[in-house]
Amino acid sequence: MxxxxxxxxxxxxxxxxxxxxxxxxxxxxxxxxxxxxxxxxxxxxxxxxxxxxxxxxxxxxxxxxxxxxxxxxxxxxxxxxxxxxxxxxxxxxxxxxxxxxxxxxxxxxxxxxxxxxxxxxxxxxxxxxxxxxxxxxxxxxxxxxxxxxxxxxxxxxxxxCGVMAGLGAAINTGNVGRGKSVAVIGCGGVGAAAVAGARLAGAGTIIAVDLDPKKLEWATNLGATHTVDAGAGDVVAAIQALTGGNGADVVIDAVGRPETWKQAFYARDLAGTVVLVGVPTPDMVIPDIPLIDVFGRGGALKSSWYGDCLPSRDFPMLVDLYQQGRLxxxxxxxxxxxxxxxxxxxxxxxxxxxxxxxxxxx
The missing domain is CATH 3.90.180.10 (Medium-chain alcohol dehydrogenases, catalytic domain)
Structure with a gap:
């Protein structure tokens, strides 16, 4: 001892x-x-x-x-x-x-x-x-x-923990690929890492959403191509406007509140993916969304546990990318x-x- x-x-x-x-x-x-x-x-x-x-x-x-x-x-x-x-x-x-x-x-x-x-x-x-x-x-x-x-x-x-959770939410859970459009709601540590992950995966449009200008600046430095001030208007409409009116292929909720999850649900394109990586509190419930909308919009609603990472696989690879100046x-x-x-x-x-x-x- x-x-x-x-x-x-x-x-x-x-x-x-x-x-x-x-x-x-x-x-x-x-x-x-x-x-x-x-x-x-x-x-x-x-x-x-x-x-x-x-x-x-x-x-x-x-x-x-x-x-x-x-x-x-x-x-x-x-x-x-x-x-x-x-x-x-x-x-x-x-x-x-x-x-x-x-x-x-x-x-x-x-x-x-x-x-x-x-x-x-x-x-x-x-x-x-x-x-x-x-x-x-x-x-x-x-x-x-x-x-x-x-x-x-x-x-x-x-x-x-946090950086892997965000990177993995984009790369592993969201399966972001080359040319995809991605929106990240909430750009603290985990959300900023999701932005970096989307960039690493080759996403074409990366939209950072937050109330705080400082966090939007962090997200821009890490690869966001567009920013949305969540307090300035309709977040869903803003994301749609930046994606040809369609919505993003992948929307990552890094806040974990009913209202942000609902924004993510409606801000994605048809057959798009919602990834919940922000951790809700036990009292929070799924917002009132018509079941026909769940069916009609298709796609996938996912939760990301630790970025769905496998440490033995992901840590050495990401450290190598860091050492190469790519992350x-x-x-x-x-x-x-x-x-x-x-x-x-x-x-x-x-x-x-x-x-x-x-x-x-x-």
Whole structure:
């Protein structure tokens, strides 16, 4: 066992604190990872606010890259010294999704079974099974994906959650291809990544929709060909006007509210695709849409889980594209901060001042 610093949420709605964390030696199938960098994600704030569950205290942080320090019995996929991006979908290989050849939907993903604790022995709940706002963390070895060790940790670590969710919503779930038209509603971190994904996939028209001029500027820098101020008029009509009156081939809702999902539904072309990647709250319901419209417009209504990614396939490929200058992951890093700055970063994120604050540890 060893002791490190970590950012802990002890109670609902209370400011986070830096605590001493006990990290056990890795058990079978597990790995201890020294964290190099970890992004500040909305999901971490949801944990702090009790929006995920009430299993306090939480060890926050999950969008991370680092170096494997040690591994447990039976681990041969990674070794000490490997530079890895952490993921929260360590596929099992045996569930019904995996055995039918769709491991990106794995219904039985792995986490470490040994528990990290506070100094007094209180067990911690690691955010998304990772807990990477810490000098080191314990994860399942399947949560570690080896990538190019020369890549910038602050940038590639963001593939661990939000950036991958957005890129994958366009490329994997939306199946955006060359010449397609795409609209992205909501251009925070995930939506901006969906814009970047659409550009990477060769989309011809990429429409960014948001209320905030700053976010529209971010989206433009990442590849949007047109912008729509959502507060200036009818969003559906604006998207249709930019697509020959037809609507976009793929519309991605990166907000996750009934009103934005309804906009996405009607802003797509006939036989087009709607992708929901913004996470709704439990009280939200599908808006009142006539069933004949669902039938008559055809196409597909999809939800995107983690960008429907397969980390072992997607992370190395995307890091290589980043290294080649074809995917600007650096654009998502608004600032580099210390562990002590996480609470302030939550405020900046909530206020829309940053795409990502990234905690840099080494």
């Amino acid at each position: 060893q002791q490190v610093r970590g950012v802990v949420a002890k109670a609902k709605g209370e400011p986070v604190s830096i605590e001493t964390i006990n990290i056990p030696d890795p058990g079978p199938g597990e790995a201890v990872v020294a964290i190099s960098a970890c992004g500040v994600c909305h999901t971490d704030l949801h944990y702090r606010e009790g929006g995920i569950n009430d299993e306090f205290p939480f060890l926050l942080g999950h969008e991370a890259a680092g170096v494997v320090e040690s591994v447990g019995e039976g681990v041969d996929s990674v070794a000490p010294g490997d530079f890895v991006v952490l993921n929260w979908r360590a596929v099992c290989g045996t569930c019904r999704a995996c055995t039918r050849g769709e491991p990106w939907y794995c219904f039985s993903t792995f986490n470490a079974t040994r528990k990290m604790t506070l100094e007094d022995g209180t067990e911690l709940s690691p955010a998304l099974g990772i807990g990477a706002f810490a000098d080191k963390t314990l994860v399942h070895a399947g949560q570690c994906t080896k990538v190019d060790p020369s890549a910038r940790p602050a940038a590639v670590g963001l593939l661990g 600007d992951l650096d654009a998502f890093v608004s600032e580099e901060i210390a562990l002590e700055d996480v609470e302030a970063a939550f405020t900046k994120m909530h206020d829309g001042d940053v795409l990502r604050s990234v905690v840099v540890l080494s």
